[in-house]
Amino acid sequence: MGSAAENFDALFRERLENHEEPPKAEVWDNIAEKLGHTRKKRALVFFMRIAAGMLLTLSLGIGYYYYTSQRTETRSSLAAGQQEQEKPAISDHETMQVKETNVISQKQKTESFVTDEKHTASVISVTDAVVPDEPAAVNVVPAITNEQQSGLLAVTDIPERMYPHSAIIENEVSTPSVEVQPCDRNAGIVTETDLILQQNVEQLVLAEDGESDKKSWMIGGQVAPLFSYRNLNSDYMDSREINALDDVEKGVMAYAGGIALAYAPTKRLSIQSGLYYSKYGQEKTDVKAIASASPTYEYISERKIQVAITNSTGVITSQTEGSETTEYGNALTQPGVQSWGVVYIEDKTDRIMAPDIDREVQQFTAFQYFEYFEVPLMLKYKVIDRKLDFSLLGGITTNFLAGNNVELDDDGTRYDFSETAEIARVNYSGSVGLGLEYPVITNLLFSLEPKFRYYLNPAARYSGINVFPYSVGIFAGISFVF
Amino acid sequence: MAQKELYDTFKSRMFGICLRYAGNYDDAQDILQDGFLKVFEKIDQFEFRGAFEGWIRKIMVNKALERFRTNYQVININDNLKEVDNEYTGDFSSDIDARELIRFVQELSPRYRTVFNLYAIEGYSHKEIGEMLGITEGTSKSNLSRARDILQEKVNRFYLKSVKSI
Structure with a gap:
């Protein structure tokens, strides 16, 4: 083909390449209408899903709440004066026996369902989508591969009105000298911009042809x-008293884990739920044990000690072993005030009993732990x-109390001591966090999510102190997308 | 509304492209409409690494090709036309305006029109065009050649007419 033919093409190209002609106004009307529709529809589906999730979580929570409160009532009715809140109800004892199960948990989620790796791995070529009309065309060749860069649609200009900076930043960084080339296939120049465009096109082709291939679920x-x-x-209570509690209590390291399930209605947004197990707690540094000297107890043969714990959260009740002493068994603690109770620690009295009575024998540390099953409802954007994906997440979690215990620490040796009563069985907490995700291999993502959680309701409000637990943790996870 | 602004910024340039690929004005509008819907749908995937206009332009061409595939893939043209080494005038004066040229292009058969656009105006190679359209390189070449012949003929006829009318 001689240059006459090329010239002939050039004449068309010169005149048509940048030909502009305004379309009729009706085109925009149609577009606007369709945009409005799809958007409304999507928003509706989206909110329906959220509503369904919240309904489920709420009903679980309420159901559990009624279930447990009925049980408590039945048991409490055996004892009189169940309404006296200030007085530690004996029935708490029993309710606390609702035994916690040890939860084996796993961990959770993340989303980025379509990774870049996936993109390149499964670029669907233009050819794939075409029904070849000759046998020779059956070869399935990725339409746009790195070997075929030349001659790609070049960029004619950069619309400064639209994206003055962002559109060219990358070019400037990687190859400062790059020029945006006018379309000129004779020159055969492959600019950086061509390559970039090509990448965009690859994504586009994938997005168009691979819609059904989208990874929407994650476990x-x-x-x-x-x-x-x-x-x-x-x-x-005034702030002085609150501060006094803060002085003798400390946060503790605990752990959480679980399985997560997520659905991504769009590429960027996902809704997550799952089942988690969490253990929270706090440390009490002001625990004293004293030999019991009260004549009241003289008829009791075992040796006893008294334990005093300063505590903000709920009521710590001791687990006593002799029935006669049950009523003294509550090593009760009043917020802000040390209170005393009698406790058997039969095996341990030898160790902590001093020969002298009425003398403080030992200073302990106590740990108050709470275990929860949790059902989160999180949004991740x-x-x-x-x-490497970066996300923001936030949501609400329903926390079901699954167990609690108090441990005494005697120079590094831990003893199960008792439980905490007067704490909420069902709680709601809010979470916010950041998410980082990286594909280890296709369909398998590694994630790191620093999360902060704060209880929305007081986990305990005994004696007018409202206790709002919170936690900070970095969740590491592996997830599979499909 | 940002979408409207974006549309207004690019509509004329993009419509110019759609007109070349479409068989008629209405089809061009359809392509433009579908193309912009796709742009708005996928705009969050544009990573600002290349020129934005190039990206939109590519979407339009893709839409046009999609239409070509769905509408015309069953039409089988005799691809083995012998290449006629036509004499191209290589020059025509500027009194043929772009609209007239677009009309000529539109009158080509869908296959010829598409190949001509991709090769002569967009600058793709025959190999690439072959892959895009699912035809062989040779077919692409012969289609192009045939398209040129037809266009040349139309240009010639146009001149004849205009000479007569003077």
Whole structure:
């Protein structure tokens, strides 16, 4: 083909390449209409899903709440004066026996369902989508591969009105000297911009042809070390008293983990739920044990000690072993005030009993732990959608109390001591966090999610102190997308 | 509304492209409409690494090709036309305006039109065009050649007419 033919093409190209002609106004009307529709529809589906999830979580929570409160009532009715809140109800004892199960948990989620790796791995070529009309065309060749860069649609100009900076930033960084080339296939120049465009096109081709191939579901597991503590406020106690509690209590390291399930209605947004197990707690540094000297107890043969614990959260009741002493068994603690109770620690009295009576024999540390099963409902929005994805997350979690215990620490040796009563069985907490995700291999993502959680309801409000537990943890997880 | 602004910024340039690929004005509008819907749908995938206009332009061409595939893939043209080494005038004066040229292009058969657009105006190679359209390189070449012949003929006729009318 001689240059006459090329010239002939050029004449058309010169005149048509940048030919502009305004379309009729009706085109925009149609577009606007369709945009409105799809958007409304999507929003509706989206909110329906959220509503369904919340309904489920709420009904689980309410159901459990009624179930447990009925049980408590029945048992409490055996004892009189069940309404006296200030007086530690004996029935608490029993309700606390609702035994916690040890939960084996796993961990959770993340989303970025379509990774860049996946993109390149499964670029669907233009050819794939075409029904070849000759046998020779049956070869399935990726339409746009790195070997075929030349001659790609070049970029004619950069619309400064639209994206003055962002459109060219990358070019400037990687190859400062790059020029945006006008379309000129004779020159055969492959600019950086061509390559970039090509990548965009690859994504586009995938997005168009691979719609059904989109990864929408994720299942995975997560574990996290947690730092947990609580925030206090009170309806009537002054800040001095609250501060006194803060002085003798500390946060503790605990852990959480679970399985997560997520669905991504769009590429960037996903809704997550799952089942988690979490353990929270706090440390009490002001625990004293004293030999019991009260004549009241003289008829009791065993040796006893008294334990005093300063505590903000709920009521710590001791587990006593002799029935006669049950009523003294509550090593009760009043918020802000040390209170005393009698406890058997039969095996241990030898160790902690001093020969002298009425003398403080030992200073202990106590740990108050709470275990929860948790059903989160989280939204995750992918801010950066690259190979390494970056997301923001937030949501509400329903926490079902599954167990609690108090341990005494005697120079590093731990003893199960008792349980905590007067704490809420069902709680709601709010979470916010960041998410980082990286594809280990196709369909398998590794994630790191620093999360902060704060209880929305007081986990305990005994004696007018409202206790809001919170935790900070970094969840590490592996998830599978499909 | 940002979408409207974006549309207004690019509509004329993009419509110019759609007109070349479409068989008629209405089809061009359809392509433009579908193309912009796709742009708005996928705009969050544009990573600002290349020129935005190039990206939109590519979407339009893709839409046009999609239409070509769905509408015309069953039409089998005799691809083995012998290449006629036509004499191209290599020059025509500027009194043929772009609209007239677009009309000529539109009158080509869908296959010829598509190949001509991709090769002569967009600058793709025959190999690439072959892959895009699912035809062989040779077919692409002969289609192009045939398209040129037809266009040349139309240009010639146009001149004849205009000479007569003077």
